Amino acid sequence: MWRIRFSLMLLAMLAAGETAAQPADRHEGYYYPKVSSRETYTSRARVMDDSDRTRRIGFVSGLTQQLADMPYAPTYAVFAKGGEADRLIVVAYGDGQLNTIYRARALFASLTSLSRLTTLFRELQVEEIFTFFDLCKLLGFRTITISDGDKFAHQVTLR
Numbered sequence: 001m002w003r004i005r006f007s008l009m010l011l012a013m014l015a016a017g018e019t020a021a022q023p024a025d026r027h028e029g030y031y032y033p034k035v036s037s038r039e040t041y042t043s044r045a046r047v048m049d050d051s052d053r054t055r056r057i058g059f060v061s062g063l064t065q066q067l068a069d070m071p072y073a074p075t076y077a078v079f080a081k082g083g084e085a086d087r088l089i090v091v092a093y094g095d096g097q098l099n100t101i102y103r104a105r106a107l108f109a110s111l112t113s114l115s116r117l118t119t120l121f122r123e124l125q126v127e128e129i130f131t132f133f134d135l136c137k138l139l140g141f142r143t144i145t146i147s148d149g150d151k152f153a154h155q156v157t158l159r
């Protein structure tokens with residue numbers, strides 16, 4: 001009996017070690033380098049009842065289409081990852097872009113301005129209050145990671 005308990009305890013320890021050794025974010029090192037800074041944003045919004053994987057993918061597809069329709073080449077890519085597509089990732093296409101926290105925040109400020117023009121914000125009457133992060137929370141995103149695709153990566157956790 002003690003052998004069974006010992007074996008079970010050993011297996012549990014090995015499994016815990018394997019889990020601990022795995023990166024917390026499997027996209028790190030693939031889509032962007034190791035996250036160098038983090039922050040938590042406490043949203044004024046709550047996830048909409050009808051937000052799901054399909055809605056988040058549709059949002060990213062729409063945003064990607066808008067970027068593609070611009071009269072110039074887009075400077076960054078936006079995509080959703082994770083089993084529920086609840087991780088928003090923004091990666092710069094070129095060198096020297098989105099390579100500091102200040103450039104990342106400037107892009108988020110621009111996306112906030114665009115978010116405030118949406119029908120959703122106007123219908124909810126939050127266009128002067130909510131930010132791009134709040135829009136992402138409404139849609140059910142849990143994290144937003146922004147990167148230069150080289151050395152810089154910043155991650156925002158939405159609460």
